[in-house]
Amino acid sequence: SSSSSSTSAAGGSQTIGLLLPENTTTRYEQFDKPLFEAKVKALAPSATIQYANAGGSAQTQAQQVQTMINAGVKVLVVDAQDAAQIKSSVQAAHDKGIKVVAYDRLAQGPVDAYVSFDNEKVGELQGQGLLNAMGPAATPSAKVVEIDGDSADPNAADFKKGFTTAVQGKVNIAYDASGLWKPDVAAQKATAAFNQLGAKNVAGVYSANDGMAAGIVTSMKNAGVTAPIGGQDAQLDAVQRIVAGTQAYTVYKAYKPEAEAAAQLAVDLLNGQSISSVATVTKTSLSGNSVPSDLLTPVLLTKTNIKDTVVADGLYQVSQICTADFAAACKAAGLQ
Amino acid sequence: MTSAPVLALRGVSKRFGAVQALTDVELEVHAGEVVALVGDNGAGKSTLVKTIAGVHPIDEGAIEWEGREVHINRPQDAQHLGVATVYQDLALCDNLDVVNNLFLGRELRRRGVLDEVAMEQKSRELLDTLSIRIPSVRIPIASLSGGQRQVVAIARSLIGEPKVVILDEPTAALGVEQTAQVLDLVERLRERGLGVILISHNMADVRAVADTVAVLRLGKNNGTFPVQETTQETIIAAITGATENAVTRRAARTAEAAK
Amino acid sequence: MTSAPVLALRGVSKRFGAVQALTDVELEVHAGEVVALVGDNGAGKSTLVKTIAGVHPIDEGAIEWEGREVHINRPQDAQHLGVATVYQDLALCDNLDVVNNLFLGRELRRRGVLDEVAMEQKSRELLDTLSIRIPSVRIPIASLSGGQRQVVAIARSLIGEPKVVILDEPTAALGVEQTAQVLDLVERLRERGLGVILISHNMADVRAVADTVAVLRLGKNNGTFPVQETTQETIIAAITGATENAVTRRAARTAEAAK
Amino acid sequence: MSNDTKTQASAPTSAVDPRLLQRESGLQGYLNEFKRKIRGGDLGSLPVVVGLLVIWAVFSFNDSKYFAATTGTFVAYYMVGVGLLSLGLVFVLLLGEIDLSVGAVSGLAAAFFAVLSVNHGMNPWLAVVLTLVGGALIGALQGWIFAKIGVPAFVVTLAGFLGWQGVMLWLLGSTGTINLPDSGLNHFLSGNSFFLGGDISGGYILALLAVASMAVSSLLEQRRRRSAGVPFRPTSEIVLRSALLAVGAFGAAFVLNQDRGVPNDLVLFLALLIIADFVLRRTSYGRKIFAVGGNIEASRRAGISVSAIRISVYAISGAFAALGGLAIASTTSAAGQAGADPNNLMMAIAAAVIGGTSLFGGRGRVWSALLGMLVISSIQAGLYMLGLNLDIQYMIMGVVLLAAVVVDSLSRRTQKSSGRA
């Protein structure tokens, strides 16, 4: 495993550092990390990977970057907890001649490459998904409840922006608050919104991610709200809810291509090769640096394309999705 | 008093950090005997009491109970043997009321549930025999006067069926009437055949109720005297370690002034 | 004693929740006078002391200092007037050592910094005059015996230049020698022209040093007696509220037994 | 201890003190005493109740929709999860200690339950029992390290705060968030499950039960006390207290009935509160907890096994934390990685303290968990409805929390200055 790797590497000459931001969302330690490690192993068997998860703290992440600099890594792949605060760490790594790949979130500072989904695009897809699910109910006066992510997370603003662009003028955002990425907080805020607006008047619900959607779905059931709701991340529990019909959609950001692209970039940088074949576009970060980027396209996931996406990509087995509680729904959805 | 003492200490020593509080102390208490334990401030009387009561286990030596050696490591051990103790620092729970303090650890129950009524009734009776006035037995100990607290602590030791009662300066804060009641009480305990260890600085009280006086000085035995045959001066000399001391000087001075 | 008293209480009342602890109490202390305040347990003596010391502000009535009415709302107020108090519950900081407790709030300083050396030296002197042995003046108060703590509290009141010293049962936990020293001390204070209020349950001590005895009973005045002209029985009767009480009964019984 | 509020009426014994102010009999006497208590600052939970009413009034004024039965359901439903943590914490606070691990244990419990019942298909009720036992064992382990090894409780439970969170992540590691099926305990605790199926009689039956049992037990006690010759509560007071309880209970039932009835999880919470209150006030075990919280050394000398009390209290806290975790999970029908939210810990402690339980041990009641959670949930309900920005929300939350306690503190200050600490 990665823990033994850091000891085995001679002088860290072939070490890649992987820094992930938090653990309240399932994806990082469950998907990104193993997928990334597997791909690096395949591309450069002699390279080792040092891993760190910041547990949601930008300050911890700075210390982790420092640790890796001390350990002599050659390439850093950073999913920044705070894209602005990471700047001085990126600078410090850059000063030591370490190459930095920004992963998923465009870190500020002298970043060498960037791979991500287009976060605004994610928000737009979410908006589109909601409009589709609402169907004819999507009128400019239809009341929609919006539960956003934590405003301390810069991506949350991108999602919100994309979503707003997609639904502006088409529905009425009657309630808008941050759910802090926490399911229980989101559930309570949604309930408060339903109380405020009247359960029958709610025509649609936006949840910035699937974790919060779990809580909100429960609130909707309690309050008797039948409007559609969607999230993002394609978490297993969300896929199950989509099968069962309690959640309308999620946005599937295929972790595999993203992680593998990052691995490709990291190995190329490690070997001093050109990255222009992978990072085909350029994005300018808030600190003004132009970064060669690889932007992947997210997919809107609904009941109809589960098989073609998460199952086809090997993210989940059908048996994982169709547990006893969801067996009947799976049959109805044609999954089993 | 030829039978084995109820309680005997053999060569007991106790040390606190750098302070050797007790060195090779011997003490015997027989059933139906009142032993007064006297000594200067800091002589180690309370420490001795606490070793018997299981508050501080002894470092060296042995404690014998009815002739058998016993090990007293926790207060429960002493209580199970039948030792009831009134501590100098009283050791009451300030947040509990008088009734709860009296019955702490020995609550009366009715069908498994605390029997507050019976406890309250019994408390009032107990306090009445010690002629103390307490505004209410349901006010927290924190709001009692010094003497009232002391009476509560004394009353505590009378609940249960002890064989040895240890009273560490029980009358220090008591008024004249309550002091008389406690001395009466000590005599009643002796009549009931209990062994009593009474610590006091008041020589008159000691002489009034004790059978034997054991003197501690600087953590060591400094003589055991039968009360009947010993003068007050002898005891005070044993306590202070000198026949010429502040007490005799003061007495001499006052006598002179009176002339 | 025709001059105004240093300290006088006029119709002081104090109530705790549902308990009327003091009702219309009057008290006068002159310079160079030792007033003994006596009374049964819970009579309100300590409460009275605390109202003077500023621990509990009074509810009604007035306090006069050298003839002027003053308001004592905090302990600082009393200290600034020149009242030094030894409380029955001692009120020491268990976590601080003897020296620090003695000088608490009145630390000696040298160039703005605590002068530990001078304080330690002074502490040893003070404790020596009260003939107490304390293992070290640098051990925390928590590990002292009851009498040792009491002496520390008494010594505290001698630091500074008070005009009135209040001693609430100062000798309760003291050995015979230390008690004699404290009585000497009280006499020295009187000679220096200070007013002294001495609370004690020990009639012998009271008669030995007091000029006047003020009796409190159930929170009310119950007579003020010049010591010279009053018998012990009169005082005890005033305290207990009856000429026939546990003390007389006990005395009678003991006398009978002696026959 | 509520016993000290018992007033002295016509006691026939001789020991009664003439300085004790006797209350005149009848309602008039009750009112006079009440006035005296207000002046003395001896008000029990009245200030917090007033604070609660003020909160309701202010939010209703700001948002007309706040004053609605749905808000009642919101408060009644969402306060239970954290309220259960708080209830367990009251035991710990009574000892004068703290348990920082309750949030982490609650998250771990939910994850453990989900893994057992969903991933391993265990019978859900068996899984519940195992989870509660697990919580108690975790608590007991922490209590043991504290009581026997002597590591300060703060450090032990801080280690637990981190460690159990790790175990929870590890348990969820392979699957992430797990959806809970709408059955078993999860259904019972869910927001769709109401007492007697939400039948309108449900709330009133509960209210009637509460009022009747209070009145009957008070009267029985009065009779026993009277015949034993110790002071007893006058009938007028019993009537007044029962009437007050009736107003509260039937009022709450009425409000909740306007919406969908009394949520089952609230019924469970109330039942546990009553049991916990009984244990603390009527059993010698409870008495020992107060004693240890008041003076450890005195308790030890009274022959109480302080270690046993400590270990058992932490076990209780752990079990309540586990149950609270299940209740919190049921509000989202899922056990996820965000379960061990440190915010829940903060709110649970705050509720107990706001409700009047001292952090310094020996003083408090289990009802403070209920009262404190009512305050906190009422604020949250209002803030969430207003849909404010997070910054404003935090500020208001801070200020309102403070304000809710200020009345209480001011009255305590009066009390102190009149000599009753």
Add this chain to the structure above:
Amino acid sequence: MSNDTKTQASAPTSAVDPRLLQRESGLQGYLNEFKRKIRGGDLGSLPVVVGLLVIWAVFSFNDSKYFAATTGTFVAYYMVGVGLLSLGLVFVLLLGEIDLSVGAVSGLAAAFFAVLSVNHGMNPWLAVVLTLVGGALIGALQGWIFAKIGVPAFVVTLAGFLGWQGVMLWLLGSTGTINLPDSGLNHFLSGNSFFLGGDISGGYILALLAVASMAVSSLLEQRRRRSAGVPFRPTSEIVLRSALLAVGAFGAAFVLNQDRGVPNDLVLFLALLIIADFVLRRTSYGRKIFAVGGNIEASRRAGISVSAIRISVYAISGAFAALGGLAIASTTSAAGQAGADPNNLMMAIAAAVIGGTSLFGGRGRVWSALLGMLVISSIQAGLYMLGLNLDIQYMIMGVVLLAAVVVDSLSRRTQKSSGRA
């Protein structure tokens, strides 16, 4: 109070107690006494130091890179921010109170500083001063509500925990995270700024200063004490203590010099520790803090204005929290919305407690902030290097924290059973 460790040597007064075990003079006596102390469990901070050495050994064994100068710099540099919060908290803990707001105040301070100096272009040093004054005022306000209105400190600072976080978010609202320029205090505290520019002499000069001033002041005190006839430390002990300090100080300087020198923020931290230690142990203000922490009523009766002490202590805590916030911000050269990380609060309290400051007031030293942070930072440095998954990391952190305190607790238990609580 460290005074009680002063041993009794050849005191010429009469009051000395014959039961007090005299230490034989010379080094032999010192060793004998040390043995006696080990048996009695009276070890001061030795157990935690041993715990620290064990942590270092275990991590070095697991990862050969751990035992390197860069780890030293890592620990020395990153412990300062939270260490400053912890230092302020020691004052509060000595009172027997708690300050839950330090994390929020530190975040607010960083935001305030960033807004002033970056957005409004204020002179950075003026902004620093305003920030520190602001922190002190916030603390004083909380202290005032606690001391004068009587709201429990826990509730006041919990309200602060929420409220100040709200203010911080509001301040940052329009801009989000603000990057700080590499100048002024931010440069001074940054990881690139070393004492004397990282010159190799820097560390040794500091070590020499520390050892020399300790030795000289000890000898001066010995002389005064000897001439006043009160017990004094024998010369052999002074030599031994100075030697021990020399080993530690020069050792640390050597390790840090292997990398880039002594970080400036560590120098600032040490300087503040020395000042705070001086205030607490050598001034009557410090004495009053200990007194209030030991017995509030006794302090009040001794004429100490308890409210003034409380307000000032909270002001100190607020000012240190503000400075800590600036130090934390300088580690990422940015003030962001996650600045008020509740983890910082937990770690700051934990550090003080691990270092040996009691949560119950009256017992502790400022050095516990340093010692505790060394423990916590050393664990973190090791865990980050191992690159474990977060679940394992949390578990190890919990277990190691506990282990670091267990030795200490076991020795205290011995101490207790030999009668010294």
